[in-house]
Amino acid sequence: MLRNKINQLLLVLALGGAVAGCSKNETAPAFPNASVGKSLAEVIEATPRLSLLAGYLKKSGLLKELEASKTYTVWAPDNEALKSLDPTIAADSAKLRAVLSNHIALFSYYSKDGGAGKRVEMLNGKQVFFAGATFDASPITEADHSTRNGVLHVIGKLAAPLPSVWEYINGNTAAYRQNAFIVGQNYQAFDPALAIVDSISANTGLPVYRPGTGLVTRNLFLDQVADVRSEEKLFTYFLVADAAMVSETNRLLPYFRTSTADSTLSLSSFRLVRDMVVEGYFTKEQISGNLVTRFGVTLPVRSADITASIRLSNGIVHVLGGINFNLAQKLPNILVQGEQPRGTFRPDGSVVNVRGSVFFRDRLNPLTGKAFNDIYVYNHGVSALNLQYTTAPLPAARYKVYWVAVNDTLRVNGTINPTAFQQRLALGSRTATNFALRAVDANNYGEVLLGEYTHPAYGPLDLFLTAASSTAAGVNTLTLDYIRLEPQL
Template identity: 25%
Template sequence: MKAIIYKIYLVVLGMCLLSACSKNWEDHFGGGDADAQKNLYTIISEHAEFSTFMDLLNKSGYGESLKESKNYTLIVPTNDAIAAVQDQYNFSDTAVIKSFVGYHIINSVYNVNSGADTVKALNFRNKYVEFTHGAFDGVEPLQGNLVASNGLYHVVGRPLKPLQNIFNLVRTFFADTKQIEAVNSFDTVSTEGDIIYYRYSPVWYTEVRRNMTTENKKHTYFVVDDENFETEYAKLRPFYATAYEEGNTLRPDSTTTFFAKKALLRDFIVEGELATDQLTNNLISIAGTKFSLDPSNIISRTKASNGVVYRVKRLEFALADQIKEIKVLGARPIGYKQTDKRSNTFFREKRDNEGNLYNDIEVYDHKVTSFYVKYRATGMNVAKYKVYGRAIMGLAGDPQTAAFIQYVYFFDPKLISVNEVDLYKRSVVNNLGANDTRMTFDVQPLNHGEVYLGEVTQDQYGNLPLLVMSNGTGPIILEYLRFVPIIQ
C-alpha cells in the first residue's frame, strides 16, 4: 500500500514540475494569453532573446508578412543560437539574410509533430521543412506551439540550415568534375542573329533538371569520378548518333552529344532519399536503368533540400540495361490512310482468356484496299531491333473470327515519292530470315502470345515512323509492337 502511495506521489510531483517548467518557459519566452492577442512580428520585437533574429527579419523584408492576418508558423532561433553560427553566414549580404530568415517562416500553421510520420511544411524560400519526431529538420525546439494572433511560433537553440537543392549543390561542390561540366553545358544562353537559345531545352528540363530542382519530391543523386563518367559516355555515344553536326546553330538540341549526355545524366538520379544501407545492387534510375554501387566506392554523403547527393568513385552499368526496348501501342495511332473510316475504327478495352485487361485497335469492314494506320516508335537508338507484335482476335463479341494477315512497313528517309505509302519501304529482315520491305503479321484466332515479325535497323537516333496495313480490304487488329534491341 505504501508503495502505491509513493508512486502516486511521484506522478503528482512530476506533473507539478512539468507545469512549473512550462510556466517558466512561458514567462521567459512568452506564449501566454497576452501574447495570443499579438501578431508574430510584435511578439518577436518585444522579447530581448530574439533581438538578433528581429534585426535580420527587418533587413530581410519579410517582417511585414508577420504583421498580416494570414496564419504562419515561425521557427525562432535565440540570440545565442544565431551567434553560434554567425561566422557561417555573410549577414551583410541581403540575399543571404533573405535565405536565412525565409527558411524559418512557414506558410500556414504547424504544431510540433511528435509522431514518426513526416509532415512537410513549405517555407518562404519554397523549401520544405520536415516536422517529424518532435523536431524540425532534426532541430528540436526549446519550446513549441506558442500561440500568436496570426499563427504559432517555436523557439529553437540551433537555427535551421538553409539547404541547397541537388542541382545547386552539385554545381557548388562538384563543379570541377566532368559530370557536372556536362550538367552545366545544358544551361547556356546564346544568340545567333535574331535567334535566342533559352537557358535549357524543354526535353533536358523535363527528363533531368526538374528531378534535381523540384522540392516536393526526394531524389538521390550520384556524382562519379571523371574516368567512370567518360567511359560510360563513350559507351553510349554511338547509340545516340544523329545527322546534326556538333555546334549546329539551328538545332543545338538535336546533336549526338546532346542526346548521349542527356541519356547518361538521367541514370545518375534515383527516386527517393536513400540511406547508405539502401545502396544495393538493385538500384534503378528515373529512366528505368538498373545499376549497382559497391559501398566501398562511396566517398561522401551530402544532404540536399530535396534529397541527398553521394560522391562515389564509380557506378556499374550494363549496356543491355541502358539501351531499352520500345513499345508502340495499337490504341495510340498518329494517323490513317484516309480519315473517313472512324465508324469502322474501334478502340477496345477487353479481357483475354487469362483474365488480363488490355487495350487495342480494330479497323473492320472499312472496304478500302491496303488501308493503313500510322504509328511512330520514339527514342529509337542506333541499333538493330527484333520486332514482336501482339494482336488477339476471336474473343466473344469480336466480329473477326477467322485467321488473317496484316503487314508492317517502316519509313525510309532516303526514298522519294509523291505517294505516302511508297515512302514506307525500308529494308527489313522478315520472320523467315529473308530480306524484304515489309513484315508479315499472321493473326490467328485466340492467340494470346507475341508473334515474331523480323528485324529492322535504326541508323540514326530518333523516331521511326511505321504503318500497319491491311491485306486487301481485310481487318487491322493491334495491341502493340515491341522493339527489342540486339546488343552485342
C-alpha cells in the same frame, strides 16, 4: 444537523475540485516576463537569451514583420547559437535576412503539430524539417511559447538555409561534367504571358510582341526528367565522377548515332543523366539497388558505392565513384499498338477511308490472361491497303521484330469464322520489303517472330502493316494487336 453535514461535505468536495483544477497550471510559462498579449517581436526583445537574435532581426527588417497581425512561428536561435554567425553575414542585412528567414514560418506550429516529422515552409520559400523536438538538425531547447501572433521555440543551433538540388547543380558545374551537362540543357523559350504586346496585327489579328521581351530560360532536364527546383518535393540526386560519366556515355553512343558527333554525344549523355534522379529522400543506408527511376530503370547503386552525401533543402545528393547501368533497361523494348494507326493508305501513299471496314475489338488473351484491344480490317476492297504507324525516336540498333495478330471469329450474326489470309510488315518505307507476306494463323494469340531489322540511326521509325494485293474480302484482311521491337544489344 444532517443538512449541515451535507453542506460540509459539499464544501470539501468543492475545495477538492478547485485544488484539482489548479494542477492544470503546473506547467509554468517558460518565459517569465512574457505574456500572451505581447507580439513575437516584443517577446524576443524582452528575452535576454535572444538578445543577439533581436538585434539581427531588427537589422534585417524582420523584427517589424513579427509585429504584424499575421501568425508566425519562430524557431529562435539563442545567443549561444548566434555567436558562431559569420561576421560578414552579420554585417550584411540582406544576407542576414536570408539566414534568419529560414527560421520563421507563417502559421503556428506547436511541437504536437510536428508529429513524427514534417516539412514546414519558411519565409524564404525553403522547407525545413520540423519534428516536434527538433528543427532541422538542431534540438529545440524550449518549445511552444504562445504569443499574441504566433509560437516561439528556442533552438540551440543556427539552421542556415541549404541550397536546393538545382542550386547545387548550378553551383558545381566545374567539378562535375554531369552537372555541367545538365546546366547545358538550358534553352531560351518564349512565354507570351511575360512578353509585352506592342500592337495587334491588322492582317492576322494576332498580337505583335516587342522584340526581346517574353524570353525565359528553361531546361530540358527540368522539363522532361524532374523539376529539381521545386521546394515542395524531395529528390535524391546521384552524381558520378567525370571518368564514369565519360565511360557510361560511351557505352550509349552507338545507339544514338546521328549525323553529327555533337548531337550523338548530347543524346547519349541525356539518356544517361535522366536516370540519375529519383523522387523521394533516400539516405545512404536506405539505398541497396532498390531505386527505380521514372523511366523504369533500376539504379545499380548500393550504399557502399556512395563516397559522399550532401543534404540539401529539397533532397540529398549522393556522389558516386562509378555506375554501371543495365543497357537492356536503358534501351527498352518498343511496343506499337495495332489499334492506334496514323491512318489507312493505298500503296501509293494516298489516304483511303475504310472506317466502315475497321473493327476495334476488346478481347482477353487466353495465353496471358490479360485484356487487350486490337484492330481488324475486313472487306475493305483496297489492294495492298496499309496501316501506318510511327514510333517515338528509336535508338539505332538491331531489333528482333514480333507481332501479335489474332485471326479469329469476326462477326456474330452470320458468323465469319477465321479465314486464311496473309499480311506483311514494311519497316522504314511503304515499299520496303523487309519481311515477306506471312499467313496469319487462326486463333493464335502468341507473339510471332517476323525477323530482324537494323535501325541505322537514332530517330522515329515508320511501320506499315500491309494487306495482300487483292480486293477480295477475307483475303486482304489485316489484324494487329501490337508489334514489339526488341533491341539486340
